[in-house]
Amino acid sequence: MSDYQYDNQTVKGFIVSSIFWGVVGIVIGLWISVQMWMPSLNFPPYFTFGRLRVVHTNGLAFGLGIGAIFGISYYIIMRLTKRPLLFPKLARFHLWFFNVAILLAALSLLAGMNQSNEYAELEWPLDIAVVILWVIFAVNVFGTIIKRKEEQMYISLWYILATTVAVAVLYIVNNLSIPAGWNKSYHLFAGVNSANVEWWYGHNAVGFIFTTPILAMFYYFLPKSTGLPIYSHRLSIIAFWSLVFAYLWTGAHHLVYTPLPDWIQTLGIAFTIFLIAPSWGSVVNGYYTVGNDWSKMQTNYLTKFFILGITFYGLQTVQGPTQGLRVVSQLIHFTDWVPGHVHMGTMGWVTMTAAASMYYIIPKIYNTSIYSEKIANIHFWLVLIGQLIFSITMWITGIMQGALWKATNPDGSLKYTFVEVVAKNYPFWKMRTLGGVIFTVGMLFFIYNIYMTMRKGKLELAEAKA
Amino acid sequence: MADALYKKPILFAIVAAVVILIGTAVTMFIPMLTPEMHPKLANLKPYTALQLAGKDIYQREGCNNCHTQTVRPLKTEVMRYGEYSKAGEFAYDRPFLWGSKRTGPDLARIGGKYPDQWHEIHFDNPQAMYAESNMPAYGWLKQNKLDPSDIEAHMKANDFPYTRDELAQLKDKTELDALIAYLQVIGTAVTKAK
Numbered sequence: 001m002s003d004y005q006y007d008n009q010t011v012k013g014f015i016v017s018s019i020f021w022g023v024v025g026i027v028i029g030l031w032i033s034v035q036m037w038m039p040s041l042n043f044p045p046y047f048t049f050g051r052l053r054v055v056h057t058n059g060l061a062f063g064l065g066i067g068a069i070f071g072i073s074y075y076i077i078m079r080l081t082k083r084p085l086l087f088p089k090l091a092r093f094h095l096w097f098f099n100v101a102i103l104l105a106a107l108s109l110l111a112g113m114n115q116s117n118e119y120a121e122l123e124w125p126l127d128i129a130v131v132i133l134w135v136i137f138a139v140n141v142f143g144t145i146i147k148r149k150e151e152q153m154y155i156s157l158w159y160i161l162a163t164t165v166a167v168a169v170l171y172i173v174n175n176l177s178i179p180a181g182w183n184k185s186y187h188l189f190a191g192v193n194s195a196n197v198e199w200w201y202g203h204n205a206v207g208f209i210f211t212t213p214i215l216a217m218f219y220y221f222l223p224k225s226t227g228l229p230i231y232s233h234r235l236s237i238i239a240f241w242s243l244v245f246a247y248l249w250t251g252a253h254h255l256v257y258t259p260l261p262d263w264i265q266t267l268g269i270a271f272t273i274f275l276i277a278p279s280w281g282s283v284v285n286g287y288y289t290v291g292n293d294w295s296k297m298q299t300n301y302l303t304k305f306f307i308l309g310i311t312f313y314g315l316q317t318v319q320g321p322t323q324g325l326r327v328v329s330q331l332i333h334f335t336d337w338v339p340g341h342v343h344m345g346t347m348g349w350v351t352m353t354a355a356a357s358m359y360y361i362i363p364k365i366y367n368t369s370i371y372s373e374k375i376a377n378i379h380f381w382l383v384l385i386g387q388l389i390f391s392i393t394m395w396i397t398g399i400m401q402g403a404l405w406k407a408t409n410p411d412g413s414l415k416y417t418f419v420e421v422v423a424k425n426y427p428f429w430k431m432r433t434l435g436g437v438i439f440t441v442g443m444l445f446f447i448y449n450i451y452m453t454m455r456k457g458k459l460e461l462a463e464a465k466a
Numbered sequence: 467m468a469d470a471l472y473k474k475p476i477l478f479a480i481v482a483a484v485v486i487l488i489g490t491a492v493t494m495f496i497p498m499l500t501p502e503m504h505p506k507l508a509n510l511k512p513y514t515a516l517q518l519a520g521k522d523i524y525q526r527e528g529c530n531n532c533h534t535q536t537v538r539p540l541k542t543e544v545m546r547y548g549e550y551s552k553a554g555e556f557a558y559d560r561p562f563l564w565g566s567k568r569t570g571p572d573l574a575r576i577g578g579k580y581p582d583q584w585h586e587i588h589f590d591n592p593q594a595m596y597a598e599s600n601m602p603a604y605g606w607l608k609q610n611k612l613d614p615s616d617i618e619a620h621m622k623a624n625d626f627p628y629t630r631d632e633l634a635q636l637k638d639k640t641e642l643d644a645l646i647a648y649l650q651v652i653g654t655a656v657t658k659a660k
Contacts, residue, residue, distance in 0.1 A: 036600055051528050114528060116528075116530055146476070158478065185623070190556070191504075195561075334534055405546070
């Protein structure tokens with residue numbers, strides 16, 4: 001078929017690893033969701049909410065998210081450059097180093113080594129490990145693309161290149177710190193300035209880990225699985241450049257009404273509103289692509305994953321700018337609305353799109369077909385329902401919290417003490433756990449399907465040889 | 467020309483980097499160079515060794531996952547927590563600990579709000595004080611003694627002044643003492659000024 005071999009083992013290794021860390025992260029997520037309404041499930045010192053929550057967020061962002069991004073990006077790059085990775089052994093080392101780093105990351109966070117910057121909690125030795133991981137990735141990304149056999153770079157490659165550059169800048173700058181021993185450091189930046197640097201990083205971690213590389217997957221696998229070409233190349237160009245331009249201005253919408261200078265907040269809010277346009281550029285492009293033949297939603301089981309994924313991306317990118325507005329922020333900031341928002345993105349958009357990409361890749365690598373489309377459909381509905389229960393419950397409780405915190409008696413005094421508001425949250429927090437359980441069961445169907453597809457591929461290969 | 471961009475990965479990456487750095491420069495790098503981003507209240511003091519040890523424990527236990535430390539200038543928020551937060555209160559916080567979620571109440575004005583003993587009882591068993599609280603117990607911090615040599619390294623890294631005596635006294639203190647000492651100083655640079 002071709003005179004070269006793709007590095008399928010490395011791709012597969014990253015996919016399996018990311019699924020493994022995904023399970024760890026999701027199970028811890030369930031655990032901490034129960035801790036919210038059953039504090040007796042805290043087991044100090046290692047397993048309290050304060051330590052487990054960062055294992056949950058880091059495990060899923062770095063373990064599941066970045067692991068999937070590494071593996072799936074390698075897969076996409078090889079296909080779009082029509083050649084194997086330039087440094088296959090380096091990529092294999094990358095895989096092992098990744099798993100060691102994530103393991104150490106999880107253990108160090110359980111041990112309480114925590115820089116206290118959200119999504120940048122890892123202490124400085126592990127920050128260095130993450131930078132090395134990223135450099136290794138960048139070497140293969142750039143090397144392979146430079147030595148490509150296909151002249152034009154497809155949209156997905158733009159997003160991967162932008163991700164590679166942006167994450168490097170973001171991660172290094174925000175993790176600059178003053179070491180005080182091997183397991184402790186202090187941010188190079190202090191106070192208000194530290195807040196500004198952190199949320200410049202924090203919001204763009206969302207932008208360049210949960211958005212651009214996932215869009216790279218979307219733009220590659222949607223046409224691949226449906227056989228429909230992307231609706232508009234020009235729209236994808238406009239959406240790409242305006243997205244990567246605007247994202248970096250928006251971090252301060254996390255700091256509305258804090259002591260950060262007002263002008264930075266206002267600029268952040270304004271660019272956040274602007275960001276709806278490029279985000280919806282990709283949403284519209286996705287819809288119109290499948291719009292050429294909506295019957296694909298029924299005939300091709302992957303189409304609905306991508307279309308629902310991009311739909312949640314679209315909802316997220318309207319919800320986010322809305323909650324950035326001062327009038328909305330004053331009500332819902334610091335409430336459960338915020339985790340509700342994040343989880344629609346991670347459970348609805350990121351996981352849905354990454355899982356569909358894996359459904360596409362694994363049968364290709366094993367030269368077989370998916371084990372069961374029926375199980376994939378069950379997986380789809382369960383994660384969809386679980387995520388919706390989660391997000392909607394958190395929106396309701398978030399608005400309720402905000403309103404109760406503000407509620408006053410006729411004489412102007414506060415109507416509720418803090419703990420009275422906590423008490424009113426319990427039914428919603430329990431509902432959130434239920435949503436999480438349904439989502440987790442859906443993910444178990446996914447993992448079973450992937451595992452059985454691999455087994456089927458191996459058996460077929462053995463039969464062919466015999 | 468424009469078409470060439472999509473055929474040259476290095477050029478593409480450079481252009482992307484420039485596009486990314488514009489917003490970064492305007493909202494992050496340039497403000498950092500102005501005094502506006504480095505305010506300090508006149509009576510804000512660096513943390514003592516015991517307070518810093520407490521702040522380290524606050525960070526280690528991830529308290530900032532459930533407690534914010536910034537009071538917004540909104541009427542009901544000031545009524546609930548106290549004076550709204552000022553930019554100059556956080557000059558010694560590396561990083562800032564404003565947080566992003568209030569599963570528990572804001573702590574920006576917790577300093578001096580309750581006596582030390584209140585905190586000891588509350589940490590020991592939050593549910594005994596507030597039956598419907600979901601806070602984990604932290605009484606176990608009493609069992610851990612402080613390590614003065616670690617804390618000295620941390621004071622040096624922050625460039626905070628300290629004395630030998632101050633460090634020597636730490637070895638009789640527990641992690642819970644340190645955490646409470648930290649809580650009692652949070653936000654007091656503003657309340658003292660009043």
